[in-house]
Amino acid sequence: MFKAFPCLLPISLLSLVWAQQPRPLVLWHGLGDSANAPGMLRFAEEIKSVHPGIFVHSIYLEEDLDKDRQAGFYGNVNEQVQFVAEQLAAIPELETGFDAIGFSQGGQFLRAYVERYNSPPVNNLITFGSQHMGVSDIPTCGPRDFMCQIARRAVKAGVYSAWAQEHLVTAQYFRDPANLELYYSSNKFLTSINNEIPESRNETYTRNLASLNKLVLIMFAKDKTVVPKESSWFGSEVVVEDLSFTNDRQRVLADTRIPVSMHEQPLYQEDWIGLRELDERGDVVFGVCEGAHMDIGDCWEALVIEYAGGDL
Numbered sequence: 001m002f003k004a005f006p007c008l009l010p011i012s013l014l015s016l017v018w019a020q021q022p023r024p025l026v027l028w029h030g031l032g033d034s035a036n037a038p039g040m041l042r043f044a045e046e047i048k049s050v051h052p053g054i055f056v057h058s059i060y061l062e063e064d065l066d067k068d069r070q071a072g073f074y075g076n077v078n079e080q081v082q083f084v085a086e087q088l089a090a091i092p093e094l095e096t097g098f099d100a101i102g103f104s105q106g107g108q109f110l111r112a113y114v115e116r117y118n119s120p121p122v123n124n125l126i127t128f129g130s131q132h133m134g135v136s137d138i139p140t141c142g143p144r145d146f147m148c149q150i151a152r153r154a155v156k157a158g159v160y161s162a163w164a165q166e167h168l169v170t171a172q173y174f175r176d177p178a179n180l181e182l183y184y185s186s187n188k189f190l191t192s193i194n195n196e197i198p199e200s201r202n203e204t205y206t207r208n209l210a211s212l213n214k215l216v217l218i219m220f221a222k223d224k225t226v227v228p229k230e231s232s233w234f235g236s237e238v239v240v241e242d243l244s245f246t247n248d249r250q251r252v253l254a255d256t257r258i259p260v261s262m263h264e265q266p267l268y269q270e271d272w273i274g275l276r277e278l279d280e281r282g283d284v285v286f287g288v289c290e291g292a293h294m295d296i297g298d299c300w301e302a303l304v305i306e307y308a309g310g311d312l
């Protein structure tokens with residue numbers, strides 16, 4: 001039989017320990033990775049050595065490692081984000097909020113979570129090499145990465161087809177500056193989280209994004225995978241037609257792409273998503289990692305010290 005102990009002391013001890021708990025952290029892996037891939041597990045361990053006692057959750061779409069990797073290529077992103085919202089809401093440790101780190105496409109997917117759900121709420125959102133303004137080319141694949149190559153070929157074959165927009169993940173953030181009308185009419189993910197369609201702008205998205213404490217946007221200086229790499233800073237490109245000459249001095253119209261910075265985007269200037277509000281409050285942080293796409297090296301550590309694991 002159990003004896004009832006006076007429980008005053010244990011409770012006060014517990015609350016003392018609780019008060020020192022660092023804020024939990026949620027990770028969303030990138031394309032080609034999975035929630036429990038060795039690199040993700042190592043990253044979680046390194047974070048725990050920086051913030052002892054921190055609770056870290058790595059988002060999964062499938063419990064099985066290979067299927068989870070596959071879900072990075074194939075699936076409906078809107079449904080995936082909803083699935084993740086349910087997953088996060090069911091984790092008791094996250095109840096009072098958390099910081100979040102999104103790697104590559106995981107970054108814009110976490111932003112979608114913030115805008116649409118944010119329950120429990122995100123405090124700081126840190127994104128590494130993410131495609132916030134989409135990509136104008138489909139990320140290239142490693143030579144032996146057949147799953148990636150097949151998905152890439154399928155995307156290139158008909159990126160704006162209804163099928164691709166429902167089933168191929170990268171198609172759902174493909175934003176071709178030479179074909180914007182088609183993008184506006186067929187894309188159901190990036191157009192939505194960027195509030196690009198005037199009739200379906202959602203003020204909840206704006207309010208939720210502006211409720212972040214900090215939005216930390218990291219670009220990889222030598223990124224050749226994300227085109228343009230400035231998408232990680234909400235940059236994009238516009239196409240202008242340019243008169244140029246071929247070798248035999250024939251005049252042709254050539255497409256020239258000119259970069260558009262975050263501050264030049266209508267999305268920013270008219271503040272469709274709360275980004276301008278955040279920025280004018282001083283809460284958008286721009287950072288650079290020196291390497292190629294997702295070549296994080298030790299670039300994460302100072303960021304994790306500053307923007308993760310704060311007091312609950």
Ligand SMILES: *[C@@H]1O[C@H](CO)[C@@H](O)[C@H](O)[C@H]1NC(C)=O
Pocket residue numbers: 115116117202203204205
């Ligand atoms: C706006 O987004 C919220 C959160 O996702 C949703 O509950 C709501 O139905 C949306 N409003 C409209 C008008 O679509």
